[in-house]
Amino acid sequence: MTQPNKKKSISEIKELLKTITDEKDERLALIAQDERLGVQKALVSWKKARQKIKEAEEERDRMLVYEKALWEREFHYVAGIDEVGRGPLAGPVVTASVVLPPDVSLVGIRDSKKLSVSKREKLYEEIMDAAVSVGIGVVDAAQIDELNILQATKAAMKKSIEQLTVQPDYLLVDALELPLPIPQTSIIKGDATSLSIAAASIIAKVTRDRMMTEYDELYPGYGFSKNAGYGTQEHLNGLKNQGPSPIHRYSFSPVTQYKK
CATH class of the missing domain: 3.30.420.10 (Ribonuclease H-like superfamily/Ribonuclease H)
Known part of the structure; x- marks a missing residue:
C-alpha cells in the first residue's frame, strides 16, 4: 500500500471519492489519514451518501x-x-x-x-x-x-x-x-x-400528469396542469363559471349539477 499522497488537492480527492463505491476500497484508508478539514468533511459526506444508497438498496430488496x-x-x-x-x-x-x-x-x-x-x-x-x-x-x-x-x-x-x-x-x-x-x-x-x-x-402517474397538462392548454380555466383534474377550489370555480369540459366525468358529483 502506498503512502497517502498529500499533494492531491481537496477538489481532486472529492472527485476521487465519486469513483469509489466499495467501503473496503484501500484508497479510503489513505484518504482518512489526510487531516485536512476539507478532506475529512468530504469523507463524511461520502459515508453519508453511501449509507443512503445502502438503505435504498435494502428498501429495493424488501420490495422485491x-x-x-x-x-x-x-x-x-x-x-x-x-x-x-x-x-x-x-x-x-x-x-x-x-x-x-x-x-x-x-x-x-x-x-x-x-x-x-x-x-x-x-x-x-x-x-x-x-x-x-x-x-x-x-x-x-x-x-x-x-x-x-x-x-x-x-x-x-x-x-x-x-x-x-x-x-x-x-x-x-x-x-x-x-x-x-x-x-x-x-x-x-x-x-x-x-x-x-x-x-x-x-x-x-407521469403519463397521466403529462396528459392533464396538455388538456389544460385545450381546456383552460380549470387548472388541470396543477390539480390533474381533482376537485380543487380553482377547478370548482372553473366548473361554476364555464360548465364542464369535454373531458369531465359527468357521472361524478358535483360535475353532474353543471351538466347541460
Whole structure:
C-alpha cells in the first residue's frame, strides 16, 4: 500500500471519492489519514451518501419479496399493475403494467404519491430503460361514465397488459382482481410493498400528469396542469363559471349539477 499522497488537492480527492463505491476500497484508508478539514468533511459526506444508497438498496430488496418468490417458482415475466386517476372529476384513468428483470438494480422506486415531480420524472426514464416491458392503458371520461370507475379501471389495466411486448405469466395487482386467465395476486397498498407495482404507479402517474397538462392548454380555466383534474377550489370555480369540459366525468358529483 502506498503512502497517502498529500499533494492531491481537496477538489481532486472529492472527485476521487465519486469513483469509489466499495467501503473496503484501500484508497479510503489513505484518504482518512489526510487531516485536512476539507478532506475529512468530504469523507463524511461520502459515508453519508453511501449509507443512503445502502438503505435504498435494502428498501429495493424488501420490495422485491413478491417478485423474487415468483421468479424462484419460474414465473419469468411478473407484471406489476397500478392505476392513477380514480378520484378526479376530469380526465382519464391511466394504468401501467411493468415487467422488471430479475437483476433489476433500480433504487428509489416507491409509491408515486410520495415522490416529487422531478424524482418521478427521473425514475420514469430509468424504469422505461430498465424494464423488460412496459404497457400503458387509458380509459377516457366518457367510458368511465359508461362503465363506472371500478370497471373502467379494470378495463384500463387489461389494456395495459395487452400493450406489453411479453406475455406475463403472473400478475401483481394493486388492490384489485382482474377477470383474466393469468395467475395473480391482489396486494393491498401494493405500491408500498412491491417494486413492480410501485414502478407501475410511477409510469401511470407521469403519463397521466403529462396528459392533464396538455388538456389544460385545450381546456383552460380549470387548472388541470396543477390539480390533474381533482376537485380543487380553482377547478370548482372553473366548473361554476364555464360548465364542464369535454373531458369531465359527468357521472361524478358535483360535475353532474353543471351538466347541460
